[in-house]
Amino acid sequence: MATQLPESFTQRMQAQLGDEFEAFQQSLSEAAVSSIRVNSAKAQKPANGIPVPWCQTGFYLEERPFYTLDPFLHAGVYYVQEASSMFSEQAFRQLPDEPLKVLDLCGAPGGKSTHIASLLPENSLLVSNEVIRSRAVILSENLKKWGNPNVMVTNNDPKDFATFEGQFDVLVVDAPCSGEGLFRRDENAIAEWSPENTQLCAQRQQRILADVWPALKPGGILIYSTCTYNPGENEENLKWLNEFANVENISLPMKAEWGVTETEAGGLSGYRFYPHKTKGEGFFMAVVRKLDGQTTRMPRKMKSAAFSPASRAEKALVEGWLTGDNLDIFKLNDTLFAFPSKYAAELTWLQKGLRIVHAGVKIGEQKKKEVVPAHELALSPILKRGTFPEIELTLDDAIKFLHRDEIRPEAKERGWHLLTYRNIPLGWAKNLGNRFNSNYPKEWRIRMDITEYLAEKLEEEKAKFPIR
Ligand SMILES: C[S@@+](CC[C@H](N)C(=O)[O-])C[C@H]1O[C@@H](n2cnc3c(N)ncnc32)[C@H](O)[C@@H]1O
Secondary structure, X not given: OOOOOOHHHHHHHHHHHHHHHHHHHHHHOOOOOEEEEEOOOOOOOOOOOEEOOOOOOEEXXXXXOOHHHOHHHHOOOEEEOOOHHHHHHHHHOOOOOOOOEEEEOOOOOOHHHHHHHHHOXXXXXXEEEOOOHHHHHHHHHHHHHHOOXXXXXXXXXXXXXXXXXXXXXXXXEEOOOOOHHHOXXXXXXXXXXXXXXXXXXXXXXXXXXXXXXXXXXXXXXXXXXXXXXXXXXXXXHHHHHHHHOOEEEEOOOOOHHHOOEEEEXXXXXXXXXXXXXOOOOOEEEEEEEEXXXXXXXXOOOOOOOOOEEOOHHHHHHXXXXXXXXXXXXXXXXXXXXXXXXXXXXXXXHHHHHOOEEEEOEEEEEEEOOEEEEOHHHHOOOOEOOOOOOEEEOOHHHHHHHHOOOOOOOOOOOOEEEEEEEOXXXXXXXXXXXXXXXXXXXXXXXXXXXXXXXXXXXXXXXXXXXXOO
């Protein structure tokens, strides 16, 4: 970090940290740590990763790989996530092992949501929301890559959830904040910082919490987090929450060697991550239980939804494509998608009040008597392997495919093939005999010029990929 820290930030941190300030300042001049979280439905641990102690699937990497050139990143095998923010796992580990309905309110780009999707007990539902439309699209892409069918992405303002009173067992608010914890990796965060802005952030966080609060069920859990050190956006907001609502503290088990700083405000515990004490960036988290409130009953009878259960004939078109119980097939226009049967009524209800970006896993698009398999099906563990012929690609061909260049792998059969790299699905291509047609989404393709990397240089990069 070369940029000068703002004077009033430095003064506040000196007052906040006392003797520790020098070590803190020193840590800001060190390089940020690289870390990933592995998708346990697709892979195990990385070759040289050092475990992140508070997250079973989190690993620090010794050097930062050229992620864009790693097919596994595009296949949702891992997510590049800052280590401190993986701490939300500790809150989920306190919850009973029973189905949960979770709302991740400030979801994009999807670090917490992909993590939650992996942590949820069976038969749970995750609604991942993002208010900014362009960011909701990125959130949806990352969750599609992660592959869980029990997830839906919405693009709504927090107050839009107030109608669904008492519907969620867990509410995650990873709030937009002044970003002081990002100063080490993002110089823009320093440029945009001002004391006035931290106050505006604190007010906005209170508004967000107040607007969405009715959606949390009495007895439900709020996980509140920011990536800032500023007490106004952290402990002061906990105090405000304690006055605004009837809540009870939930403290998390802690190990001294993690270096997490525990704080307290109005009887509520907070957990702070400072880079001079914990291996990661700045972060704050608190967990509380809501003690009272209302729950609206889901209407028994609802007018028909935009989607409908697939007919027997439509289901027959994708017979044998899916694995996993508890999923139903639905149809929206010409699209077939899989979604948990258990939450079909919720989906009908939620779509009446919310803008749904995607729900479940798209199976494919019906074209006359055929269904063209959807890209997200290739990336989801619900795809039954062996249904389609598979072609294992070399690293060069995998990268060309992800760049949407033409590839000509060997294939005996015509029709749709599942393309894999090291047995991990990357997408689909149709063998027409003299060429392959790819249906890799244009907007997801690798955009950089890859020519200089093909062959030798790519092999060199491969040595640094986290999962080999
Ligand atoms: C800290 S980021 C979330 C990061 C995300 N949870 C993750 O782990 O990848 C905060 C998000 O809140 C969104 N946001 C901004 N203003 C908001 C508002 N008024 N209400 C709700 N969300 C807002 C931002 O667009 C941003 O995506």
